[in-house]
Amino acid sequence: MTTTPTASCFADTAEYLSARVVFNRAIAERTFRIRLECPAIAAAAAPGQFAMLRLPDRADPLLARPLAFYDTFCGIDDACPEGPAAARRYADFVYLVHGKFTTALEHVGPGDEIVVWGPLGNGFAGVPHAGHLVLVAGGIGQTALLALGRERLGGAAYGAGAARAAPQRVTLCWGARTAAMFGGVDDFRAAGIDVHLATLDGSTGRRGTVVDLLDALPGIEASARTTHVACCGPEGMMAAVSRWAAARRIGCHVSLEAPMACGIGICFTCVARVRDTPDEPWDYRRTCVEGPIFDATRIAWEA
Numbered sequence: 001m002t003t004t005p006t007a008s009c010f011a012d013t014a015e016y017l018s019a020r021v022v023f024n025r026a027i028a029e030r031t032f033r034i035r036l037e038c039p040a041i042a043a044a045a046a047p048g049q050f051a052m053l054r055l056p057d058r059a060d061p062l063l064a065r066p067l068a069f070y071d072t073f074c075g076i077d078d079a080c081p082e083g084p085a086a087a088r089r090y091a092d093f094v095y096l097v098h099g100k101f102t103t104a105l106e107h108v109g110p111g112d113e114i115v116v117w118g119p120l121g122n123g124f125a126g127v128p129h130a131g132h133l134v135l136v137a138g139g140i141g142q143t144a145l146l147a148l149g150r151e152r153l154g155g156a157a158y159g160a161g162a163a164r165a166a167p168q169r170v171t172l173c174w175g176a177r178t179a180a181m182f183g184g185v186d187d188f189r190a191a192g193i194d195v196h197l198a199t200l201d202g203s204t205g206r207r208g209t210v211v212d213l214l215d216a217l218p219g220i221e222a223s224a225r226t227t228h229v230a231c232c233g234p235e236g237m238m239a240a241v242s243r244w245a246a247a248r249r250i251g252c253h254v255s256l257e258a259p260m261a262c263g264i265g266i267c268f269t270c271v272a273r274v275r276d277t278p279d280e281p282w283d284y285r286r287t288c289v290e291g292p293i294f295d296a297t298r299i300a301w302e303a
């Protein structure tokens with residue numbers, strides 16, 4: 001296995017600190033939004049990056065878990081989401097109650113402390129400024145995409161030294177099992193993102209998957225050359241979206257959600273099968289430091 005020489009740079013600049021919980025509230029079925037006061041991390045976080053979170057004074061679960069940055073704020077009550085990156089003090093995460101860590105996290109409240117290190121990973125900086133950015137989320141995958149949408153609409157700048165991007169058109173196609181699982185749709189709409197929903201049971205939006213939504217997007221085939229997809233969700237869904245994009249010569253980046261133990265490139269629990277160029281044989285790459293965002297044509301999908 002080979003590694004990219006600069007791959008550990010994100011881990012080198014990450015902060016490790018104890019963050020105070022501002023709130024932790026339910027926003028959908030088994031889905032919570034938690035706000036942490038962590039200025040050094042919030043000011044540096046860019047769209048698509050993540051942090052490792054751990055509950056202090058607990059041996060179970062022993063290992064921290066990765067959560068994507070949902071958004072960052074200057075003020076405590078959603079104040080100045082479009083303010084300068086350097087003034088951001090609060091980082092929000094949205095999580096699905098799933099296993100040991102998220103079940104315990106559900107029970108923390110205002111004033112509690114959480115151990116956080118980040119920002120980690122490469123983020124979406126490699127996503128080109130195409131005319132039309134299509135965000136594609138499956139299940140809880142929307143968490144990695146809100147800040148990217150805000151940034152590309154030209155309304156916000158994230159990360160150290162970041163400047164505002166030239167505005168692009170941004171669409172979200174989001175699929176879930178049922179209507180009750182959508183938490184935060186209004187955040188995307190309030191940002192100015194054109195939202196399309198699909199559910200497997202037909203309880204809201206189109207009955208079907210995100211690929212059905214993509215097929216139905218008006219004018220998508222004609223504007224393929226100026227469209228780019230950024231996708232996050234279950235692996236099978238990302239593989240399907242990646243195939244959909246490749247068939248239309250639409251560029252596509254994916255955010256891989258590999259299980260992680262350290263988040264900083266040491267343990268190799270997070271490896272994914274990645275090619276350096278689409279024509280080369282795959283090799284293992286560490287999702288935590290060489291990802292989690294990859295060009296979809298580089299992934300050797302197992303699904």
Ligand SMILES: Cc1cc2nc3c(=O)[nH]c(=O)nc-3n(C[C@H](O)[C@H](O)[C@H](O)COP(=O)(O)OP(=O)(O)OC[C@H]3O[C@@H](n4cnc5c(N)ncnc54)[C@H](O)[C@@H]3O)c2cc1C
Binds near residue numbers: 144257
């Ligand atoms: C970069 C990154 C960003 C993420 N962002 C978010 C986020 O914003 N919100 C959110 O809810 N989750 C997110 N996740 C997923 C989250 O980290 C895992 O689901 C985590 O395992 C939850 O911890 P837990 O202790 O509750 O569940 P665990 O007890 O760790 O897991 C329960 C079960 O799920 C399996 N599992 C663990 N991790 C994964 C995985 N990544 N994919 C598939 N199966 C897995 C385990 O093998 C186990 O069977 C992200 C993951 C990555 C890598």
Ligand code: FES
Binds near residue numbers: 266269270
């Ligand atoms: S999580 Fe340890 S190397 Fe990626």
